[in-house]
Amino acid sequence: MSPARPDRLRVTVVSPGYPPDRGGVEEHVAQVARRLAAGGDAVRVLAGTPDPALRGREDVLDGVVVRRYRSLPTPGMTTAPGLVVAGLREAGRGDVLHVHSYHALSGLAALAGRRHPVVLTPHYHGTGHSAAARVLHGGYRHLGARLVAAADRVVCVSAAEARLLEQDFPGVAARTTVIPNGAETAAIRAADPWPEQGPTVLAVGRLEPYKGHDRVVEAMPDVPGARLVVVGRGPERDGLRALAARLGLADRVRVLDDVATPELHRWLRTADVLVSMSAHEAFGMAPVEAAAAGCRTVLSDIPAHREVAREHLHGSATLVPRTAGPTLLATAVRSALEETGREGRVRVRVPDWDDVAARTREVYLEVLDAAGVGGAA
Template identity: 45%
Template sequence: MRIGVVTSAYHPDIGGVETHVRRLCAALAAAGDEVEVLTQHAHGSIESIDGVLVRRFPLTVTAANYRFSIGLWRWLRRNAGRYDVLHAHSYHALAALPAALTNRTPLVFTPHYHGTGHSRLRAALHPVYRPLGRRIVARAARVICVTRAERELLTSHFPEARERMVVVPNGTDPAPELMASPEPGRGILCVGRLERYKRVDRVIRAMTHLSAEHRLDVVGAGPAREEWEQLAARLGLLPDRVVFHGRLSDDAFGARMASAAAVVSASGHEAFGMAVADALTAGIPTVASFIPAHRELAAMAAPGAPLWLVNPDDEIALADALRHAAATARAEHGRNALPTWSDVVLATREVYAAVAPRVRVIQQAAGAGARD
C-alpha cells in the first residue's frame, strides 16, 4: 500500500507527535508499505530516513504555532492521487488542512487532540478554528484516537464523528541495552517539547524539597525554556541541580535514559503520554500527572509497574513521589503490558484497508476470456 503521511514537523524535530509519526512510519516501511512523509520546514528537501521518503516543503509562514507551506498545499492538490491513503496528523497544526481540503484521496486523521490551545492566544483562537477543524474531522473516513480519554474528549466536541472513531494506542519500542555513564547523584529525567502546558516549572519547584543528591535533567526545546531557566536560577538550582540539555541525538538521549533514576511528566494535557510509556517500557520508575491519558496508561501497564500518579500543583506530594521513584530499583525489562509498534502497525493497516479503494484484479486463464 502507498501511504502519504502529512505532518507539521518530522524528525529531527522533537515532540510527542513527531515521535509518534516517525515510529509509525518506520514500522510501516519495515512491514513493506511504501511510505512518504509530507511535511514543512524552513528549507525544502527530500531525504530518506528509516526507509521512509521525507519531502519537506519550505515554509510560507514561519510563525512557530501556525507554520504554513503553500508548497505542501500545491503538492497535495496535484499529487494526492498517487497515494492509496493519506494519513494526516494533529488537529493543533495547520498541515492537516491541505490533506483534507485539496483532494478526494481516502483520509485517515489522527488528531492528537487536547481540546484547547496551550497559550492564551491559542486558547482564544481555538473556538474560531473549530469550523475548519470540523471540516477535517468530517472529511476523514476514520479518526484514530490514541486513548479512550482522547476519544471521549473529541466526541464531546465532534459528536457526529463518533462512529468513525477508533482507538489505536501508541506503541513502545523494546528498551535498548545501553550502558549508563557513571554520574554523581540521582538523575530525574524530564523530556518533551518545552511548552507551558508541560508544567516543568512544577518539577523545578519540587526540586527545592529534595536533597542535593537529586538532579533534574530537562531534555527538549521550546518557547518556555528561557522562563524555566530563569525560575531555576532564582531558586538557586542552576547549574548543578537543574540541567537543560536542549535537543539530544538518539544515542545521547538513550544514554541519558540509561542513567536516569526516575522519569517525570507533569503535563497538563496529553493525548497519550509517550514519555511515560517509554519510561515504563525501560523499567524506569516514573512519576506522572493525574490526567486521563496517564491514568489510562497506568491501567494498561502490567500490575506493579513503578508508576506514581500525582497532582503536580502539590509541590510536597510531587517531591515525595520523585524521592520514592528515584530510590526505587528499575523493573525488569518486558514486564509492562503496553502495545508495541508492531501492534500499532497491524491495527493501523486494518484502518487503511477499510478506507482504501478496492482494486479489481483481472486474471487471464489460458484459452479463456478475462474474468474477475
C-alpha cells in the same frame, strides 16, 4: 465482489514535522512510516520544518521519501501553507492519505478526502494551551470540524483522546479507532546508562508552559541528593535555566536543548524517575518510553496519564493532582526514588511500535475495502 487486498500500499503522510525535528507527533509518524517502508510499502511523508537548512529538501530516510516545507512560528498551531497545498495535491496519487494533527493547518489536507481514502490521526488536545492559542483555535473550529468530518477513519492514540474528540465533534465515534502510541522497547533496553550520575529525575517534552517543566524544577529543592535532567526544545529553555539558578539549583538541574534518539534512550536508562506535569496530552509517550527503560514515573492526574498508568504502566506510576505544589510533587518524587532504591528498576510490558504500525496498516486496508479500492499490486 470486493477487490483483493494489496501486498504493497502507496501511502502519503502529511505531518507538521518529521525527525530530526522532534516531538510526539514527529516520533509517531517516523516510527510507523519506517516500519511500513521496511515491510515493502511505498511511503511518502510531506512535513513542515522550521529549519532553513531542511526546507525544500527531499530525502530518502530509512526507505521513506520525506519532502519538507517551511513552517511558520504561529502561537499554538503549526502553519505551513506550502505543506497544505502539497497535501491537497498529493491526495490522489496514492492509495491512502494519512493526515496527522488537528492542531496544525497541514491537517486541512484531509479535505482532499473526496478524491481518495483519508485517515486522520488528530493527536487532539482540545483548545490551545495559551490565551492566544485558544483564540486561534476558536476561529479554526469550523475548518477543524470539516477536516474531522472528511476523514474516512479517525485514529486516536488513547481512549481519553477519543472521548474528548467525540465531546467536541459529536458523531465521530462511529469512525474512530484507538491505537496507542508505542516505544522502541528493544533499542531502549539495549541502551547503556550514563555512568556515575547518581539519583536522577528526568523530564522529557517540548519546553512549553503547558508541559509544566517549571513545576518540576520548583520541586527539586525538596528532593535532596538528586539531579534533574530536562530534555526538549522550545521557548521555555532559558526561563527554566534561570529558574534553576534563582533556586540555587544550577549544579543539580540540567536543561538539554535537544538530544538525538540514542542519547535520549541512554537518559531513559539512567533515570530513576520520570516526571511529567503536563496539563494536556493525547497520550503521553515519554512515560511509556520510561517504563520500557525500567523507570518509575510521577505524572499529572489528567485523563491521558490516568489511562496510560492503568493500561500500560502496571503499578509503576504515581499520579498527583495537576495543580500540585512543589511540596506534594517533591514528596511523590522522593517516594518513587526510595522505591527504586528498595526494589530496583521496574519490569513492565508496554506497546511496541511494531504493533502500532501493523494495526495502522490494517486500518488502511479496511478503509480501502470500504471504498472498494484494490491498491497497488
